Amino acid sequence: MATESRNPSSTMTHAELDARAVASAQALAAHVVQAKGHGHGGTAMALAPLSHVLFSRVLRHSPAHPDWPARDRFVLSAGHASLLLYTQLFFTGYGLTLGDLAKSRTLGSKTPGHPEVHHTVGVEMSTGPLGQGVASAVGMAMAARHESAVFTPGSTLLDHTTWVLAGDGCLQEGVSGEASSLAGTLGLDNLVLIWDDNGITIDSGTDETFSEDVRARYRAYGWRVLEIDTPNDLDALEATLRMAAERTGRPTLVALRTVIGSPSAKFGGASAAHAGGFGADELAAVKTTLGFAPDAPLDDLVTPETLAHTRGALTRGEHLHSAWEADLAAWSTADPAAAARWTAFHGGEFNSxxxxxxxxxxxxxxxxxxxxxxxxxxxxxxxxxxxxxxxxxxxxxxxxxxxxxxxxxxxxxxxxxxxxxxxxxxxxxxxxxxxxxxxxxxxxxxxxxxxxxxxxxxxxxxxxxxxxxxxxxxxxxxxxxxxxxxxxxxxxxxxxxxxxxxxxxxxxxxxxxxxxxxxxxxxxxxxxxxxxxxxVLESSDTTAAGVTAGGYVRWQHGDGQDLAILATGSEVHLAIDAAALLAEEGISARVVSMPCVEWFAEQSADYRESVLPAALRARVAVEAGRGDAWYRWVGLDGRVVSIEEFGESGSGPEVLRRRGIHLDAVIEAAHAALGASQLKESVGSLAQ
Incomplete structure (x- = not known):
């Protein structure tokens, strides 16, 4: 718990500095959104106390070591509230600046409109589509539990907590319910879901669309449910969050009642607080309420004293990380074989x-x-x-x-x-x-x-x-x-x-x-x-390489310069049968198996030319599905044998034939492609 003792480098107590940090976070959210005229400040304002306590007191993380394997994970499922996360990454020392916050939602910034993993240090997952963060957090918790059991059974060395922050919209999406149900069944007690129960969605209050008892639903899933009714009481927040992280055999839902847009008198608790600025007058009122000058610029919203306080997370993180490294070293000495397996696992070394x-x-x-x-x-x-x-x-x-x-x-x-x-x-x-x-x-x-x-x-x-x-x-x-x-x-x-x-x-x-x-x-x-x-088709020493290239000549008659038949999956053998019959007519055809068009498209122009020569205009593509995309590969003179309507109930061969995937259809398409190509060549010769 935070104490009332004074920070030795400050004239303010820890509690006072905490209060200033929360006020700064709320003012920043309101200011940045108003300055842009777009964005989502209401949730970031309401959850500033929660996020400050989580990142400064509870979360097991080290900003200087953002890839620490045993760190807690934090997923912002309500990704529209990205300012909430960016502000804490700035405050706790992940490398963001006030300028980055000001540039949020702009092209090329480190702070895109919704969090993006691999783009902003400290972001664990790209979120925005509601409910996805909840479901993926379940996967994170599963993987963490599995890794610990496989490599360090009986030890807490790799144990850590996955935290996910969700709103009403996230919990209305079906994907979160599916995943939460499984999490309860699996007893993922290393998972904590914080629900921002503010009763507001974009269009209305949740009473119009979401009247269920969410707490009872999660209890039915097998979760433990904790309540926080005082969203601005930092010590109460800390106590509940620490309780949530305890290992009880069940995942935990923390139901947190908040007022979106708080402390705005005009927008607090209203749907209008979800997105967009509050207007110059209300922004000034909010700043005044929070203890800032009504016209305070961005730089004045975070004092050096406040920033020094929040950057205490760097020191706290170093202590946590150093203690863990000592434990890791002790384990490596006690069980070098297991440590070697774990190191190889994280090093990407494997034997295929x-x-x-x-x-x-x-x-x-x-x-x-x-x-x-x-x-x-x-x-x-x-x-x-x-x-x-x-x-x-x-x-x-x-x-x-x-x-x-x-x-x-x-x-x-x-x-x-x-x-x-x-x-x-x-x-x-x-x-x-x-x-x-x-x-x-x-x-x-x-x-x-x-x-x-x-x-x-x-x-x-x-x-x-x-x-x-x-x-x-x-x-x-x-x-x-x-x-x-x-x-x-x-x-x-x-x-x-x-x-x-x-x-x-x-x-x-x-x-x-x-x-x-x-x-x-x-x-x-x-x-x-x-x-x-x-x-199983005839293969050669080059077959494997052809597959990894995405497309290759699997069968050929003569020089294969008359016709190319492209196919995937179960239609490749059909293409070969057709090409063999065409060979009896004297047609020199090649069959191109294209197991992955994406892999083929990324090959060099020379390789693609060797498989599908530009001069070879008579082409047929065969696939038992929609054929639209194949015209890219067969061209204007080519033909596509595909299925353009739903199937029917019947034996597989019967349905394939009724929907046009059969030998006669491929032969007919081949003749049509050859005819079109020859006609164009004739026209071209006459033109010359």
Missing amino acids: SALDTVNVGSAGDTIATRKTNGAVLRALQGSVPLWGGSADLAGSTTVEVDGDRFSAANPGGEFIRFGIREHAMAAILNGIALQGPWRPFASTYLVFSDYMRPSIRLGALMGLGAVYVYTHDSVAVGEDGPTHQPVEQIASLRTVPGLDVVRPADSVEVVAAWRRILASPDRPVALALSRQDLP
Whole structure:
């Protein structure tokens, strides 16, 4: 607890300095937003006491060591209140300046409109889409608990707390409920969710849209619930937050009643406090209330005395970090083998040679790519920091590895059962990846990637190495019908910047793709795999390299200069069958397997030319899904064999044929492309 003793370098008591720090934080938020005419100051003002206590007294962090593995994590799920976080990063010494606060929400600043990880030191996660921070914090807590159990069982060396601050909007979003339910089931007592219960959303009071008993809901999830009804009492805040961090076998919800926009008399408690400035007159009134001159400029809102007080977090952090390093050294001496494993884990060292043991079969064998992928995961277990599970479909997607499930009683468990919570599963993967350095994976059917899409986008934006294992990748799913048959999902996922969408043609390509995936820890991957058995195709010494390049010539007749047939996944063997029949007509065709268009697009122009010569204008693309994006690769003279409508209930082969994915369709498209190309050549010759 803070005391009334005087700071030796100040004429003020600690309590007085704390009060000035809170007042400065509130004035800064109001001033910066008013100066810009946009932004979100109301929440930052109301939560200034809470954030000051958390960062100055409670949070286990060291601003001088922002990557300290055993630090507490703080996630601002209510990311619109970014000024709240930026102000504390400034006050406690993470490198931000008053000028950075003034430049918030401007191009090129260190303080973007919503927090961005890897952009601002001290920001643990990119947030803004409400509820995502809550769900990803669950993933962070899971990964932290798992790491501690795997490397330092019985020790608290790696133990730390994940804190997440959320508003009413976050708790209305379904993803937070899914994740909170799982957190309660798993007994994540290293997780504290602080709920800003201010009763206000953008349009109205929450009484119009959110009348449920949130506390009772979280108790039903299996959480402990603590209350804070005095949001400005710093000592009471500290006492409750310290209690929240205690290990009780349950995650903790701290329900904090606040008044948004406080201490503004005009905007306090109103929806209008959510966004935008309060106006010059009200800003002056707020500054006066807080003890500043009504026209005080930004620099006058933080006195040297106040800043010296808040920068005490640097000294406090050094003590915490030094004590931990001493504990780490003692552990390393007592158990050097375990310490070496942990150091290798954090150093990114792993051995992927186990991929060499995966049985890919022989040419002519038939193996579903989902089965080969399962064999890959089991082969890599223990040698690569992969950790994940499935949304209640492990047996069908074949991703379950040997061992036991992760649980409250077994935090070292090798496999995660996410339950039927696809959206939370994807967000939790983001949290696991952010906690690092695990490469998290999760699996469901491809059609349900739609449930995961917001979290996938956020993971791609953050550059996280999550692996989404999707099986049942086309209408070949068959009898389950159109609700379970993906059509637009592959095309849709390919539009996400920074996401690699990989659709292997056979077991050989699955293994080769994993070599590239493991070597690319900063890119998320959507791996689309077949339910049905696919033929293992003829391979060569260059096949693996071709897969990692994203596209390559898998089969060719003659010089392959008459026609190119591009295909992915289960359609590659169909393309080869078509090319072989065209060869009997004297047509020299090449089949380009393109398991990942993103990888292919980033190759050199010379490589792309070797696979798809510019002069080779007769091209056909074949894929059992929406074909819009393929015109980039086939050009105006090319043809696309695709599926442009939903499927039907029937056997896989029947539905594929009815929707136009069959040999005759590919042959017809090839002739059309050849005809268009030859016509253009003839016209060109006449023009000359």
